Amino acid sequence: MSTELKYKCPDCGSVKLLMIEGIVKGYPVESITEYGDGDCEVDTTGVEVDVHTNHVDTIYAYHCGGCGNTLLMKDDIPVTESKELVQWIKDNCSQE
Numbered sequence: 001m002s003t004e005l006k007y008k009c010p011d012c013g014s015v016k017l018l019m020i021e022g023i024v025k026g027y028p029v030e031s032i033t034e035y036g037d038g039d040c041e042v043d044t045t046g047v048e049v050d051v052h053t054n055h056v057d058t059i060y061a062y063h064c065g066g067c068g069n070t071l072l073m074k075d076d077i078p079v080t081e082s083k084e085l086v087q088w089i090k091d092n093c094s095q096e
């Protein structure tokens with residue numbers, strides 16, 4: 001039997017919760033110069049390449065949909081996993 005947990009922001013009272021997902025993009029490097037400050041010229045208007053990593057689907061954070069606060073664990077580490085989210089909601093949201 002599973003219990004449905006309700007999110008309610010302790011700061012603003014919003015019940016909207018956003019999952020922020022990072023999308024990794026790669027841009028082609030046009031040229032690399034040895035002189036000057038050693039900048040690489042990167043064509044950010046060019047082709048965007050989805051970087052093939054295992055991290056593409058990584059969830060980076062949960063944000064409050066009302067005030068935009070990042071949900072943080074007790075040690076100020078952002079909540080990134082659903083089991084942490086469950087714990088956070090149990091700790092911070094009254095389930096009435």
Ligand SMILES: [Zn+2]
Nearest residue numbers: 009012064067
């Ligand atoms: Zn909020």
